[in-house]
Amino acid sequence: MASAGTSATTAALLLPDEEQLRTIALAAVKDSGIYVKDDWVRDFIAESVVADVTDGGAPASSDDCYSRFASLIVEQLPEVEEGEVRDFAVSLSARLAAAVEELAAEQRRQAGGGDSDDEDGPIGGCAMCGRQMPLTFHHLIPRDVHSKYKKRADLRSQQDLNRGIDICRPCHSAIHRTYDNKTLAASYSTLEALLQSEPLQKFIRWAQKQKVTTREDMANPNFRYRR
Structure with a gap:
């Protein structure tokens, strides 16, 4: 217990x-x-x-x-x-x-405290689980640590800091549930690194067995993500 x-x-x-x-x-x-x-x-x-x-x-x-x-x-x-x-x-x-x-x-x-990254975008292939789902944008270097990483010689441009991947909301939530922003920036700032994470691999295997979310689902005010 x-x-x-x-x-x-x-x-x-x-x-x-x-x-x-x-x-x-x-x-x-x-x-x-x-x-x-x-x-x-x-x-x-x-x-x-x-x-x-x-x-x-x-x-x-x-x-x-x-x-x-x-x-x-x-x-x-x-x-x-x-x-x-x-x-x-x-x-x-x-x-x-x-x-x-x-x-x-x-x-x-x-x-009224939503983040623009949380908004569901167009249907597409999730970079993590591969399902056709409404996509959200995940900053590979989370924005609240940008000020620290601007000092690094290899990440001087805003474009470098703002690079990211399009992933479904369940995978996006799994990433932030598994790692805090400092850890993401330090150790998981590439798609390849995220895909090598054992906890995320387990989640992806589970997610791939779930039904996909459609745009019609999203238009329904009573919609809840399938669990």
């Missing part, structure tokens, strides 16, 4: 409501391929996830998710395979993170 450290860092974040959490947990069970014979066991797992996340916040990573829920899965399903438990943790972590980011983005829009 959630640790005190996890609770302190994540509880302040917006969280999906209980019904959304329940849906996410059930979807993660399905994604993992875990065989659950009895519906009550599946429901118990989902309700346990709801209670844990409501109390302690969303997991900080798939590893955090594994540490919080592996024992729950094994206790209820002794025959489960280790890989299936890992897949459950990866799926649950990614789905929860996407849901939290969606709520945060909506809050920013309502507060």
Whole structure:
């Protein structure tokens, strides 16, 4: 279950409501391929996830998710395979993170504090996952560290600082959820470096299995990114 450290860092974040959490947990069970014979066991797992996340916040990573829920899965399903438990943790972590980011983005829009990078642009191929999705622009060197990097001889021009890639919102959110801006600028300032990141590789594999978002979806005021 959630640790005190996890609770302190994540509880302040917006969280999906209980019904959304329940849906996410059930979807993660399905994604993992875990065989659950009895519906009550599946429901118990989902309700346990709801209670844990409501109390302690969303997991900080798939590893955090594994540490919080592996024992729950094994206790209820002794025959489960280790890989299936890992897949459950990866799926649950990614789905929860996407849901939290969606709520945060909506809050920013309502507060009028949106960033131009967050605006969905034309449909195109995401440079990260390759899906045809509405694209956002990711600055390879985040703008809040530009003043520091202007002093570097190899990054003197504004054009150098403003280079970036077009990626879908879920991949964009995954990048900023995984690394802070200083780390991105120092170690992940190229597409190649981002694609070599193990946490991002895991997210990309998950994202590639999800349905794509269409322009019609975006025009729907009730649209929410598929999780």
